[in-house]
Amino acid sequence: MALDTAAEMVNQARILTQDLVQPYRYSDQEFLDALNTGILESKRIRPDMWPNGLPSDYLAVDTTPITIDPMYRMAFVYYMCGQAQLRDEEETQDTRAVMLLQMFYKQLMGLG
Amino acid sequence: MAAVPANLTRLMNAIRPIVPGALDSQIQAVMFDIFDEFFQFTNVWQQTIPVLAVANQQIYDVVPEGNADIVRLLYVWVNDDPNNNGSSPQNCGVIYKRPIPAEMAIPGVLTIIEPITSIPYPNYTFNAVVSLKCTDPADSNGYPVVPQWIVEKYRRDFVDGIAGQLLAQPAKPYTNQTMAVYHKRRWRNAMSGCRIEVNRWNTYGAQAWRYPQQFRTIPRHGGGGYFGNWPV
Numbered sequence: 592m593a594l595d596t597a598a599e600m601v602n603q604a605r606i607l608t609q610d611l612v613q614p615y616r617y618s619d620q621e622f623l624d625a626l627n628t629g630i631l632e633s634k635r636i637r638p639d640m641w642p643n644g645l646p647s648d649y650l651a652v653d654t655t656p657i658t659i660d661p662m663y664r665m666a667f668v669y670y671m672c673g674q675a676q677l678r679d680e681e682e683t684q685d686t687r688a689v690m691l692l693q694m695f696y697k698q699l700m701g702l703g
Numbered sequence: 704m705a706a707v708p709a710n711l712t713r714l715m716n717a718i719r720p721i722v723p724g725a726l727d728s729q730i731q732a733v734m735f736d737i738f739d740e741f742f743q744f745t746n747v748w749q750q751t752i753p754v755l756a757v758a759n760q761q762i763y764d765v766v767p768e769g770n771a772d773i774v775r776l777l778y779v780w781v782n783d784d785p786n787n788n789g790s791s792p793q794n795c796g797v798i799y800k801r802p803i804p805a806e807m808a809i810p811g812v813l814t815i816i817e818p819i820t821s822i823p824y825p826n827y828t829f830n831a832v833v834s835l836k837c838t839d840p841a842d843s844n845g846y847p848v849v850p851q852w853i854v855e856k857y858r859r860d861f862v863d864g865i866a867g868q869l870l871a872q873p874a875k876p877y878t879n880q881t882m883a884v885y886h887k888r889r890w891r892n893a894m895s896g897c898r899i900e901v902n903r904w905n906t907y908g909a910q911a912w913r914y915p916q917q918f919r920t921i922p923r924h925g926g927g928g929y930f931g932n933w934p935v
Contacts, residue, residue: 636874639729660726702723702876 594664595657597649600626604671607691617675619652625674629667629695630659637699666698707844710855714862721866721886724876728845730865735837735847737864737890742836743774745897747853750835753828754813756781761818763829765811770848771835776807779815779831783823803829860893 594600601622610616627648634641646658659667673691676684707715718730742748748771754763767773780800804816813831837847854861867886870879903909 639726639732639872639875642728642732662724698876700874700876 593661594668596653597623597626597655597657598652600657600664600668600671601652603665603668604675607668607672608675610675616679621675621678622671623649623652625671626667628674629670632670632695633659633663633667633699636696640699663699666695669698670695705843707846708851708854710851710858711846714854714858714865717858717862718865718869721862721882722869722877725869730869731841731845731847733865733868734861735841737861737868738837738847738849741857741861741864741894741897742834742849744894745901746774746777746834747857747897747901748835748850749777750833752831752833754831756819756822756827756829758822759818759820761815763813763815765807765813765831765833767833767835770838770840772838773807773810774834774836775810776805776813777832777834779803779805779813779829781827781829805829805831807831807833857893857897860890860897863887863893864890 594603601619604622604625605611605615605617608617630641630645634645640660640663649655657664669691673688673695676688676691679688714734715727715730719725722730750767750771752765752767754765757763765773780802783801806814806816808814813829815829819827837849841847863886867883867890869875869877870883870886872878
C-alpha cells in the first residue's frame with residue numbers, strides 16, 4: 592500500500608487502531624478531519640512541505656490523490672490514529688495517543 | 704513533463720543522502736538560490752548580445768537570449784572592419800575588436816558613454832558582453848534553467864552549496880550546523896576558484912596579472928567597467 596489516496600490513508604489508520612469491523616468505532620469523517628488537521632499542523636512545523644500552499648481538505652474516503660510527499664505519509668497516518676485515540680474515552684488509550692502524536696512530530700522534525 | 708537531464712539527476716542523487724528527509728521541492732528551491740548566488744558572484748554565465756547602432760543614440764535596451772536575467776555589463780566591443788567577422792584563422796579579427804566605453808546602471812539598459820555621430824558601415828553593431836543569472840520560470844520539472852555545461856563542470860561544488868544551505872535550516876530532520884559550516888566553507892572556496900577561472904578565461908596558466916588600475920590611462924565612466932576583463 593503506497594498510501595496514494597484518501598481511502599488508503601484511512602484504511603491504514605483503521606489497521607493501526609484495529610477498527611476494521613463495522614460499525615466502526617471511529618467514523619470516516621473523524622479520520623478525514625484528523626488528516627486535514629495534520630496537514631495544517633505540518634504547515635506550521637514544516638512550511639517547506641507546502642511550497643505552493645495547502646491542499647484542499649479531504650472530504651471523502653475515495654480515490655482523491657494524497658499530495659503529501661510519500662516519505663512523510665506514514666507520519667500523517669500516525670497523526671490520524673493519535674487524534675482518534677485522543678478522543679477515546681478509555682483512559683488506557685491516552686498513552687497510546689500521546690505516543691502516536693509524538694511519532695508524527697518526531698518524523699517530521701527528526702530522523703527518528 | 705520533459706526528461707530531467709542526467710547531470711541534474713546526478714546532482715539530486717548526490718544531495719539527497721546528505722540531507723535525509725529533505726523534500727525535492729525544497730532542494731530545488733535552494734538550488735535556485737545557490738545557482739543565483741553562483742552566477743552573480745562568478746560571472747561564469749556570459750552572453751554576447753549584438754545591438755544595432757543608431758547615430759547619436761546613447762541608450763539601448765539589451766535583452767538576453769533565453770530564460771535569463773542580466774547581472775552586469777562586462778564590456779562592449781565593436782568590429783571596425785566590416786570585411787572581417789573574426790572567423791578567419793589567418794586573420795582572427797581580434798585587432799578589429801575595439802572596446803567601447805559603456806555602462807549599465809540598470810540591468811538591461813545599455814548606455815554608450817560617447818555615442819557615435821555617424822554609422823561607419825551598414826549593420827554596425829555594438830556587442831554587449833553581459834553576465835547572466837537564472838530566473839523564473841523553472842522548467843517543467845521544477846529545475847532552474849541554466850547552461851548544462853556549468854552544472855556538469857561545477858556539479859560537485861553545487862552539492863556543497865545546496866547541502867550547506869539545507870543543513871543550516873532550523874528544525875528540520877537534516878539540520879546539522881557542523882556539517883553546514885563544512886559544506887559552506889567548501890562552497891565559498893569553490894565560488895572563489897570559479898571566479899578566478901572566469902577572469903583567466905578558463906585557461907590554465909593564463910595571465911593573472913592586470914595593469915594596476917590606479918595607473919590606467921583610459922577613464923571609467925560612472926563606475927561602469929568596460930575594460931577590466933578585456934580579453935587581449
